[in-house]
Amino acid sequence: MTLTARLGGAALFAAAVAAAAALIHFAVVLLVPVVAAHDAYARLAELGPPGTTAPLPRAGPDERRFPWNDPALAASFCRFDLSAGPLRVKASVGRAGFASLSFHTRRGAVFYALTDRAATHGQMEAVVVTPAQLRNLVAHDDEDDPSQDLRVVSPTAAGFVVMRAFSELPSLYAAAADEVKAMTCATEPPTP
Amino acid sequence: MTLIVKALAAGAIGLALGVAVSGSILADPPFGAVTIGAWRVAATAGSLDADPYTRAALARSGEIPLALGEGLKLVARVDSAGRALDRRCLYRVGTRTPAARYWTLSLTDADGYPVENAAGRYGYRSSEILRDGDGGFSVYVSALAHSGNWLPIGRVQTFALALRLYDTPLAANAGGIEKSSVPTIEREGCA
Numbered sequence: 001m002t003l004t005a006r007l008g009g010a011a012l013f014a015a016a017v018a019a020a021a022a023l024i025h026f027a028v029v030l031l032v033p034v035v036a037a038h039d040a041y042a043r044l045a046e047l048g049p050p051g052t053t054a055p056l057p058r059a060g061p062d063e064r065r066f067p068w069n070d071p072a073l074a075a076s077f078c079r080f081d082l083s084a085g086p087l088r089v090k091a092s093v094g095r096a097g098f099a100s101l102s103f104h105t106r107r108g109a110v111f112y113a114l115t116d117r118a119a120t121h122g123q124m125e126a127v128v129v130t131p132a133q134l135r136n137l138v139a140h141d142d143e144d145d146p147s148q149d150l151r152v153v154s155p156t157a158a159g160f161v162v163m164r165a166f167s168e169l170p171s172l173y174a175a176a177a178d179e180v181k182a183m184t185c186a187t188e189p190p191t192p
Numbered sequence: 193m194t195l196i197v198k199a200l201a202a203g204a205i206g207l208a209l210g211v212a213v214s215g216s217i218l219a220d221p222p223f224g225a226v227t228i229g230a231w232r233v234a235a236t237a238g239s240l241d242a243d244p245y246t247r248a249a250l251a252r253s254g255e256i257p258l259a260l261g262e263g264l265k266l267v268a269r270v271d272s273a274g275r276a277l278d279r280r281c282l283y284r285v286g287t288r289t290p291a292a293r294y295w296t297l298s299l300t301d302a303d304g305y306p307v308e309n310a311a312g313r314y315g316y317r318s319s320e321i322l323r324d325g326d327g328g329f330s331v332y333v334s335a336l337a338h339s340g341n342w343l344p345i346g347r348v349q350t351f352a353l354a355l356r357l358y359d360t361p362l363a364a365n366a367g368g369i370e371k372s373s374v375p376t377i378e379r380e381g382c383a
Contacts, residue, residue, distance in 0.1 A: 013202055020206020021213065028214035029248045036251035043254045056256075060306050060314070061346075067255050067304030068265060070356055071314045072296045077256075097319075098294055098358045102259045108250055110238045113259030115359055155240065162256055166294055166358060168319035 033107050040066070040108040041079070044160055050079040051087075053183045056162070058173075072167055074176035078185035079160045080128060085190050086137070087128040089161050091183040093119050095175055098166040101183075103128060106156040114150075126150045127188065130157060161185060218252055221245040226367045230274075230377045231266040231355065235366035255304070263292065263358040264366055269302075269350075271377040277352065279335055279345045281382040285353065287328030290373045292357035294318050297331055297375070299343050302350045309346035315354075316341055336383075353377065 033039070043065045048054030055076045059069035069075070080087045093099045093116040101124050103112040114124055127149045129137065134153055141147055163183045165176035224246045225234035237246050238257025250257060258265055270276055271283060289295045298315025301307050306314040316331055322341055323329050332338035333353065335345040345351055355375065362369050 013198060016199065016202035017206045017209065020203050021209035024207050024210025025214045025217075028211060029218070029244050032214075032218065032248035033244075033251040036248075038254060039251040040254050040256050061308035064305055065254060067253050068300070068354065069256070070296055070298065070354075071306055072298075072317050075256075100259070100262045102256075102262060104238075104256070105240070107247065108238070108256065109240045109242065109247070110257060110259040111240055113261040115261060117359070164262065166317075168294075168317065170320070 040104070041106055041158070041160060044077055044079055048077070048079065050081050050158075051185065051187060053078045053163075053181065053185060055177065055181055058177075072173075073164045074167065074173060074180045075162055075164045076180035076183055077160050077162045078183065080158065080185065080187075082128065082130045082133065082154060082157045082159075084187050086130075086133050086188040087161075087185055088188050089124075089126050089128065089183065089185045091124045091163050091180075092122055093124060093165075093179065094122050095165070095172070095179060097168050097172070097176065098164075099124070099179065100164050101126065102162045102164070103152055103154065104160050104162065105154065106158040111155055111159075112152045126152050128152050128154050128159075128161070130154060217245065218249045221249040228266070228369050229371045229374045230268040230270050230272045231374050232268070233264055233266045233366050233369070235260060235264055235363060253304070258356070260363040263356055263360055264363050266355040266357070266374065267304075268353045268355070268377055271379045273379065275379065277350070277377075278379075278382065279349065279351065281334070282336075282338065282380045283333040284330050284378045284380050285333060285343075285375050286330040287324065287375070288373060289318070289355065289375055290357060290362050290369055291360060292318075292362075293359035295358065296354075296356045297343070298354050298356075299333065299345065300352050300354055301348045302352060304352070304354070307344075307346035307348045307351060309344035311337075311342070311344050313342070313344055316343065333377075 059071040099116040163180045167173040167176040295318045331341040
């Protein structure tokens with residue numbers, strides 16, 4: 001075998017390796033969100049059943065489930081499954097400091113958020129619905145007395161809501177933690 | 193026969209290489225983030241239209257991202273001169289932040305978790321920090337205790353600084369944040 005042929009064979013082999021590596025790489029990137037067994041939703045599932053509010057552990061050196069959580073914020077969450085009906089989320093806000101609700105898909109992406117600036121009478125409230133539930137609700141709306149509900153359409157039937165509350169001082173963390181624990185999430189009765 | 197063996201070998205090496213490369217790329221996804229001074233901000237990381245790399249990184253890390261309407265998270269792994277943050281050095285971080293209702297500056301390990309330290313200090317809030325006469329601030333980041341706002345490095349080899357801006361009007365246009373408005377990270381000296 002000549003030197004040129006050997007080099008050509010080696011180049012072909014290298015090209016095959018690179019092609020296989022690139023293919024595998026793109027497959028991994030696209031498949032990770034689908035098959036990730038330990039994403040945020042799965043980690044939350046270890047901390048509380050769906051349809052109930054549970055506190056998110058405070059960020060600290062010994063708490064290694066949720067990276068990039070801010071120790072200055074208290075947080076709670078509620079996992080939901082809209083197949084049983086829309087989910088009504090209510091949270092009271094009254095302290096000095098920032099508070100917010102964020103609505104996440106099953107994969108963790110945010111599809112809606114509101115802050116205490118959007119609160120009315122000290123309450124942040126929203127109804128999470130599927131597109132079909134929204135159509136149903138709109139069809140049953142009273143034209144003379146339209147619903148005041150803030151309806152948020154979730155792209156996935158399963159997902160989770162997170163409430164965050166900022167503590168202005170370390171000594172005020174407990175009050176922020178109480179505020180997020182008081183968030184309620186309840187499945188609405190199905191519309192007739 | 194040798195062709196099949198070679199093809200299988202190429203496939204196997206490619207598989208290992210592809211998995212290894214994916215792992216390292218997803219540890220710090222390359223797209224969707226902008227650099228502002230020493231800081232990196234991936235404003236749309238948590239949104240529905242995040243790129244596939246960012247989505248995969250999120251699924252793997254388990255992070256619950258901030259929504260744009262809630263605020264922004266800026267992460268620095270280097271100082272203002274572009275040198276990797278080093279636990280043997282003293283850094284002065286300040287003196288301004290972009291406009292926000294509240295901000296926090298905290299220290300984490302490379303993965304985003306607070307680092308154990310004897311002072312139990314993981315970060316500072318805008319509402320608790322000691323300020324200069326003109327309203328600016330300086331946070332001293334070092335392993336050894338420092339006067340003023342001291343952020344201990346703790347027992348960790350590589351660390352990062354996280355600046356969070358809550359309820360900020362800049363969220364909609366994170367790429368437009370002025371370099372002059374973010375805190376600088378000045379290396380004051382090294383042991």
